[in-house]
Amino acid sequence: MSGTDDRRPGPGPRLRETLRRLPVYVPGKPARGADGVPAFKLSSNENPYPPLPGVLDVAVAAAVGFNRYPDMACDGLVAELAGRFDVPESHVAVGTGSVGVAQSLIQITAGPGDEVVFAWRSFEAYPYLALMNGAVPVQVPLREDESHDLDAMLAAVTDRTRLVFVCNPNNPTGRALRRGELERFLDAVPADVLVVLDEAYREFVRDPEVPDGIGLYRDRPNVCVLRTFSKAYGLAGLRVGFALAHEPVATALRQTAVPFGVSQLAQDAAIASLRAEEALLVRVAALVAERERVVAALTAQGWTVPDTQANFVWLRLGGRTTDFAEACAEAGVTVRPFAGEGLRVSIGETEANDLFLRAAERFREELAD
Numbered sequence: 001m002s003g004t005d006d007r008r009p010g011p012g013p014r015l016r017e018t019l020r021r022l023p024v025y026v027p028g029k030p031a032r033g034a035d036g037v038p039a040f041k042l043s044s045n046e047n048p049y050p051p052l053p054g055v056l057d058v059a060v061a062a063a064v065g066f067n068r069y070p071d072m073a074c075d076g077l078v079a080e081l082a083g084r085f086d087v088p089e090s091h092v093a094v095g096t097g098s099v100g101v102a103q104s105l106i107q108i109t110a111g112p113g114d115e116v117v118f119a120w121r122s123f124e125a126y127p128y129l130a131l132m133n134g135a136v137p138v139q140v141p142l143r144e145d146e147s148h149d150l151d152a153m154l155a156a157v158t159d160r161t162r163l164v165f166v167c168n169p170n171n172p173t174g175r176a177l178r179r180g181e182l183e184r185f186l187d188a189v190p191a192d193v194l195v196v197l198d199e200a201y202r203e204f205v206r207d208p209e210v211p212d213g214i215g216l217y218r219d220r221p222n223v224c225v226l227r228t229f230s231k232a233y234g235l236a237g238l239r240v241g242f243a244l245a246h247e248p249v250a251t252a253l254r255q256t257a258v259p260f261g262v263s264q265l266a267q268d269a270a271i272a273s274l275r276a277e278e279a280l281l282v283r284v285a286a287l288v289a290e291r292e293r294v295v296a297a298l299t300a301q302g303w304t305v306p307d308t309q310a311n312f313v314w315l316r317l318g319g320r321t322t323d324f325a326e327a328c329a330e331a332g333v334t335v336r337p338f339a340g341e342g343l344r345v346s347i348g349e350t351e352a353n354d355l356f357l358r359a360a361e362r363f364r365e366e367l368a369d
């Protein structure tokens with residue numbers, strides 16, 4: 001070697017120390033089957049249906065105006081959401097996907113050294129968002145049955161805790177919390193700690209005992225509900241989500257949102273989706289029926305599948321996780337492995353679900369051999 005050291009810090013800008021602790025995001029691989037094998041992406045919990053015709057027309061019409069900035073206050077969408085959920089407009093805050101809103105939620109509550117509590121494993125963005133703001137992520141292990149351990153989460157709340165995420169149903173395990181346990185938890189958390197009910201999969205819930213967070217936040221000033229248009233509503237690529245929260249929180253969210261972050265195309269498509277809700281929910285019902293079919297088939301094959309109230313299933317495979325993910329990829333379906341832990345598989349097109357089920361069956365047979 002010529003004596004140069006590539007790792008030597010150059011004369012470049014000083015970047016924040018906290019970045020060293022942030023893993024670099026590796027995007028899911030696009031689906032690619034072997035030659036002649038169809039390819040499906042079951043790794044990101046997206047809605048497999050193409051946009052509804054009416055929603056697409058509205059988005060195309062909005063595209064004509066993209067030389068202009070969007071409505072910064074998202075007035076039309078805020079009014080539509082307030083009407084749809086029967087809340088004051090002052091309680092609605094819109095952002096660039098619910099991840100964008102979650103980022104603002106941390107910005108408004110937790111600075112360096114403050115703690116953000118959440119279950120683990122849960123939504124991958126939570127630790128990033130906390131670390132990005134210098135806050136300390138406090139990860140509370142799930143219970144044996146893959147659900148939140150609310151007692152342990154309560155015990156993890158300290159006087160440095162500023163925010164608690166409750167992911168209901170939980171991504172990636174699908175388990176949902178029921179009314180009694182969740183209400184007891186909310187009543188026990190100190191009133192100055194913000195509890196965020198992340199309900200990205202609310203529309204897929206069929207267990208009547210799982211409460212709608214909107215009923216829970218109304219008389220609890222420290223509770224906020226996070227929703228997205230990315231999953232049931234099929235607008236993942238347009239980046240729009242929202243929070244419902246009491247006025248001080250909602251106002252702070254508007255203060256910290258990325259200016260003009262939500263495009264007019266996204267705002268108009270979101271409004272059109274709310275107005276086309278009936279047709280969208282028919283599709284959601286079909287996905288729920290597919291979910292039940294996939295769970296029944298996996299159970300018949302001998303797998304243990306935790307009850308799921310979302311649009312995915314979770315298989316805890318431990319050390320065999322990566323092998324199974326590779327077997328699925330060869331069969332033409334990309335799934336989401338968490339190495340050493342388990343694997344999350346979105347419910348997609350019937351053909352995709354069938355390909356996955358066949359791969360699961362073969363894998364079990366090989367394990368049995």
Ligand SMILES: *Cc1c(COP(=O)(O)O)cnc(C)c1O
Pocket residue numbers: 045096097098099100123167171198200227228229230231236239240241
């Ligand atoms: C997918 C998902 C979101 C939504 O993210 P967007 O930024 O709205 O696309 C939020 N929370 C959880 C738990 C999710 O799984």
